[in-house]
Amino acid sequence: MLKGLKALRDAKGLSQADLAEQLGVSSRQVGRWETGESEPLASLIPKICRALGCSLDQLWGISDAA
Secondary structure (H helix, E strand, O other): OOOOHHHHHHHOOOOHHHHHHHHOOOHHHHHHHHHOOOOOOHHHHHHHHHHHOOOHHHHHOOOOOO
């Protein structure tokens, strides 16, 4: 599950529709990723990170303090 997706998207000021448009997917699909109902294709992960300006660790919600 992309634990950091919603917080990163919100911090960037993007709606689900905004992010979906950048990635070429539906906003419903972005919502499914945020709830853990589904996972994005592996080929989309780098695009998500670029769109949100984040690292893989941030996207997966992995903290350095763990």
